Amino acid sequence: MEIRVNPTRMELNRLKKRLQMALRGHKLLKDKRDELIRQFLLRVRKNKELREQIEKELTEAFAKFLLARAVMSAETLEEALMYPTARLALKVEKQNIMSVYAPRFTWEQEKTTRGEDSSIYPYGFVGTSAELDTSIDTLSGIMPKLLELAELEKSVQLLADEIEKTRRRVNALEYVLIPKMHETVRYITMKLDESERGALTRLMKVKDIVRAKV
Amino acid sequence: MPVNETIFAYAVGRIRALETRLLDKGKLERMVEAASGDEALKVLAETDYAGLVAELASVHDFEKILQEEIKRVFSLVKKISPQPYLTDLMGLKYDVHNLKVLLKAKYLEETNHDILFPVGTIQIDKLRAMVTEENFRDLPVALRTAAEQITEEFAVSRDPQVIDLSLDRTLYDMLITAARNERAAVLEGLFVREVDLANIKTFLRVKRMGRNKEFFKKAFLPQGRLTADLFINLLEEPLEFLADRLAMSDYAAVVSEGVREWQEKGTITRLEKLSDDFITDYLQQGKRMPFGLEPLIGYLYAKEIEVKNIRMILVGKINGLPIEAIRERLRNVYI
Numbered sequence: 001m002e003i004r005v006n007p008t009r010m011e012l013n014r015l016k017k018r019l020q021m022a023l024r025g026h027k028l029l030k031d032k033r034d035e036l037i038r039q040f041l042l043r044v045r046k047n048k049e050l051r052e053q054i055e056k057e058l059t060e061a062f063a064k065f066l067l068a069r070a071v072m073s074a075e076t077l078e079e080a081l082m083y084p085t086a087r088l089a090l091k092v093e094k095q096n097i098m099s100v101y102a103p104r105f106t107w108e109q110e111k112t113t114r115g116e117d118s119s120i121y122p123y124g125f126v127g128t129s130a131e132l133d134t135s136i137d138t139l140s141g142i143m144p145k146l147l148e149l150a151e152l153e154k155s156v157q158l159l160a161d162e163i164e165k166t167r168r169r170v171n172a173l174e175y176v177l178i179p180k181m182h183e184t185v186r187y188i189t190m191k192l193d194e195s196e197r198g199a200l201t202r203l204m205k206v207k208d209i210v211r212a213k214v
Numbered sequence: 215m216p217v218n219e220t221i222f223a224y225a226v227g228r229i230r231a232l233e234t235r236l237l238d239k240g241k242l243e244r245m246v247e248a249a250s251g252d253e254a255l256k257v258l259a260e261t262d263y264a265g266l267v268a269e270l271a272s273v274h275d276f277e278k279i280l281q282e283e284i285k286r287v288f289s290l291v292k293k294i295s296p297q298p299y300l301t302d303l304m305g306l307k308y309d310v311h312n313l314k315v316l317l318k319a320k321y322l323e324e325t326n327h328d329i330l331f332p333v334g335t336i337q338i339d340k341l342r343a344m345v346t347e348e349n350f351r352d353l354p355v356a357l358r359t360a361a362e363q364i365t366e367e368f369a370v371s372r373d374p375q376v377i378d379l380s381l382d383r384t385l386y387d388m389l390i391t392a393a394r395n396e397r398a399a400v401l402e403g404l405f406v407r408e409v410d411l412a413n414i415k416t417f418l419r420v421k422r423m424g425r426n427k428e429f430f431k432k433a434f435l436p437q438g439r440l441t442a443d444l445f446i447n448l449l450e451e452p453l454e455f456l457a458d459r460l461a462m463s464d465y466a467a468v469v470s471e472g473v474r475e476w477q478e479k480g481t482i483t484r485l486e487k488l489s490d491d492f493i494t495d496y497l498q499q500g501k502r503m504p505f506g507l508e509p510l511i512g513y514l515y516a517k518e519i520e521v522k523n524i525r526m527i528l529v530g531k532i533n534g535l536p537i538e539a540i541r542e543r544l545r546n547v548y549i
Contacts, residue, residue, distance in 0.1 A: 066529065066535070067483070067535075067543075069529055070526045070529040070530055070540075071525075071543060073277070073280070073281075073521075073525065074277045075311065075315075075331055076311065078329040079311060079315050079318070079329055082318050082319070082322070082329075082374075083318045083321065083374035083377075084374075085374060113372045113374075113375075119375060119423065119425065121423075122374040122375055122378075123375060124375060124379045124381070124433070125382070125412065125415065125416040125419060125420075126378075126382040126385075126416075126435070127311075129482070130415060130418065130419050130481075130482035131482065133419055133423070134480075
């Protein structure tokens, strides 16, 4: 049960200090947990919204893509899309949310083409279906959102991890360490009191004997 | 046609026999109604495709059948055609496709590309060697000039669209010039119609992309009966004007119906279907000819449409598209 210590006054002082520290830590961690949860909920809500929106758009884009695929041969489709017109440069930085290091993406979409009037469509018009245009359109609009979602989802994941850890720490402090310390402090105090009482009694006894001899 | 048409007697005879084996509406309808991709494939196994279907491991590889079939049909027609250089023109687009792929692959510095058509008139290995060495001397003159020009232009712009646009234009220039020189009226008619329909479609797409007339001029195929000016003047106008302007042309029905759906639903499906049907209608004249090039060209085109339909159905079935969506995209059949 209690922490095994020598019931000495020095130990008691040390323990009391530790207890105080634990209580302070507990309070701090609890505050941290609450803030983490608040941040978490904020992000989760945004995440859900964004995800639903993206899923809807992607479904649409894929449906259109499927139709384009259905009226074009695999070879023609691949040929049409084989040379991309845009390149995405992604930079990953850290952002600090309550000392959780989540990634922050910054990106730059640059055209690989140099012409002034080049388009995002890397193909010619003969042999390609116009249904491809629309799906390329939607897909290229989705990219920034996808990156945003990736950033958000990762931070949500990391936050969830951190919340779990913090919660476990709070609980460990609250239900294990602090009660144990309380117990030990009591134990030591009692022991000390006991020995004090013992010393007192002995002293009185000695006094009696000495007095009787005189 | 300058030559004696009776030299086509044998070829037309063969084609007449083969025509009856094209998939008819009933077969296609049964495939559309099939419960799954596998079921649709079973219907296909009852037809001329039986041998190819039997070799197929899974329905997802159906593209292989289609490619094989196109390859087979083209080599067959080449064999029986008394003037193979004319029927070869139908396959020129595959050469151009291969050239596009190889050029793009070169600029991407990739070598792994299995999206070449083994159908064209130029052997793929030869073509590959030419592209790697940038030595296009053995290509037909028009293609050679185009390829050289692309090499130059691409180095500056790095725009892959340039490759497609320029080669598409060269393709139809070559086709129409060759057809004219050979006085193959049916081919000329076919290519001119294809060009016009492609231009109409390009016009709609360019308009939706909001691009300017300079860009349209680049994408425009000049050999058709409809002039660039006609489209350019309409680029700033509401869409209804297009149907009005073309009301007197052969394309009136295609355009008015296609554009209506484009405006109502924002899809070009109807226009694309009607365009293909328009060509099929045109080529159906070949069915009534006892001799001549027409039946051969008609058969080749019919096969291409058939393959398109099968692809549409199988893609639709595998991905569980609603029957209606498949049906509205099916092209009319030749027979």
